[in-house]
Amino acid sequence: MFQNLVPAAIDPILSVAEAFREDPRPHKLDLGVGVYRDVSGNTPVMAAVRQAERWLVQVQTSKSYIGLAGNLRFNQAVTQLVLGHAEPAGWFTLQTPGASGGLRLLADLIAASRPTATVWISDPSYVNHAPIMRAAGLQVGQYPYLDATDGSLRREAFFSAVAGMGKGDVLLLHGCCHNPSGVDLEMADWQRLAGMVTRQGFVPFVDLAYHGFGAGLEQDTAGLRLLADASEEMLVVYSCSKHFGLYRERTGAALVKSAEPARLKAKLFELARHSYTMPPDHGAEVVAIIMESSELAALWRNELDTMRERIQSTRDQLANALAKRGMAVDNLRRHKGMFSMLPLGEGGIAQLRNDAAIYIVAGGRINLAGLDPDKIDMLADAVVKVS
Ligand SMILES: Cc1ncc(COP(=O)(O)O)c(C=O)c1O
Numbered sequence: 001m002f003q004n005l006v007p008a009a010i011d012p013i014l015s016v017a018e019a020f021r022e023d024p025r026p027h028k029l030d031l032g033v034g035v036y037r038d039v040s041g042n043t044p045v046m047a048a049v050r051q052a053e054r055w056l057v058q059v060q061t062s063k064s065y066i067g068l069a070g071n072l073r074f075n076q077a078v079t080q081l082v083l084g085h086a087e088p089a090g091w092f093t094l095q096t097p098g099a100s101g102g103l104r105l106l107a108d109l110i111a112a113s114r115p116t117a118t119v120w121i122s123d124p125s126y127v128n129h130a131p132i133m134r135a136a137g138l139q140v141g142q143y144p145y146l147d148a149t150d151g152s153l154r155r156e157a158f159f160s161a162v163a164g165m166g167k168g169d170v171l172l173l174h175g176c177c178h179n180p181s182g183v184d185l186e187m188a189d190w191q192r193l194a195g196m197v198t199r200q201g202f203v204p205f206v207d208l209a210y211h212g213f214g215a216g217l218e219q220d221t222a223g224l225r226l227l228a229d230a231s232e233e234m235l236v237v238y239s240c241s242k243h244f245g246l247y248r249e250r251t252g253a254a255l256v257k258s259a260e261p262a263r264l265k266a267k268l269f270e271l272a273r274h275s276y277t278m279p280p281d282h283g284a285e286v287v288a289i290i291m292e293s294s295e296l297a298a299l300w301r302n303e304l305d306t307m308r309e310r311i312q313s314t315r316d317q318l319a320n321a322l323a324k325r326g327m328a329v330d331n332l333r334r335h336k337g338m339f340s341m342l343p344l345g346e347g348g349i350a351q352l353r354n355d356a357a358i359y360i361v362a363g364g365r366i367n368l369a370g371l372d373p374d375k376i377d378m379l380a381d382a383v384v385k386v387s
Pocket residue numbers: 034097098099100101126174179207209238239240241247251252
């Protein structure tokens with residue numbers, strides 16, 4: 001049976017990670033990784049998570065199944081974080097196995113509701129967006145987003161693409177900290193989108209995977225909330241991988257606004273039942289414990305602030321180092337979150353790897369959290385040399 005399988009193309013991020021692992025050069029630098037790292041290069045278990053886990057071990061008395069919506073206290077906590085209310089009218093939240101599981105579940109929901117829909121993703125976007133949508137049988141289109149020459153938003157091209165969208169279209173946006181470009185929409189852009197959604201009736205679909213890594217927890221949801229108020233129907237997918245550091249615990253959620261709550265809930269339950277049935281509970285319970293304790297929530301917010309400030313400081317230092325060497329870096333400074341794209345061609349990226357043992361994902365994405373401050377000058381020298 002299996003002899004007919006066609007090998008899948010290797011994920012570009014995983015293949016960079018593999019090449020990095022095999023490189024024997026001691027000074028090698030991995031900027032391809034997609035996780036947060038602290039100054040020592042670790043992806044730590046956050047202190048608030050560790051304390052919640054200790055508590056959980058003491059008080060948990062059963063590992064029996066929970067319902068198809070997952071951990072309801074987690075769902076309330078996430079809804080509060082995303083929308084500012086634990087039970088806002090018209091919204092239904094369901095815990096999912098990470099945001100990846102949420103993306104697939106919502107893709108299946110779109111396919112079940114409107115099989116002819118086109119999901120529009122940014123050019124460029126998170127590497128798994130298009131494959132997940134296509135795996136659910138959906139058509140995928142790309143809208144202009146990044147101007148790779150100077151790291152800015154192609155604002156007018158973006159809005160003219162959105163101007164052509166209507167009821168059969170789903171517009172997939174990054175809530176904050178756009179992956180891979182770091183280029184975020186400004187509040188005026190979200191406002192403009194809110195007006196267009198009301199007039200045109202397309203469905204916004206916001207992926208929020210780096211909440212709190214941009215400008216702060218409140219600021220990072222301000223645009224999404226504007227759109228939520230303006231939309232009759234909306235999809236949101238949420239990840240706790242990065243800002244709670246729960247990566248392997250597969251902790252995420254899908255939030256849907258609709259005027260058909262009963263139909264929606266039944267379909268989501270059916271879709272979940274026919275794939276994973278119930279999401280893993282551990283990470284969700286940890287998040288619920290943290291958000292229900294004012295002490296742990298404060299500790300977590302503090303840790304998150306430190307992570308965001310560290311990324312921002314590394315970004316500033318890299319921009320200063322590149323500016324000193326004559327590169328234009330105004331947009332790099334403005335980018336949000338862990339990622340930015342350096343204006344390097346495929347040749348430059350290969351040269352960085354071959355000559356300087358610096359690993360960057362195809363397309364030029366770098367993860368600033370992977371950058372040790374001691375290596376900033378070395379990186380700036382190497383980048384200027386290949387640009
Ligand atoms: C934009 C975006 N969406 C979704 C995900 C998937 O997150 P999760 O680990 O929760 O599945 C990622 C992970 O890197 C991401 O960058």
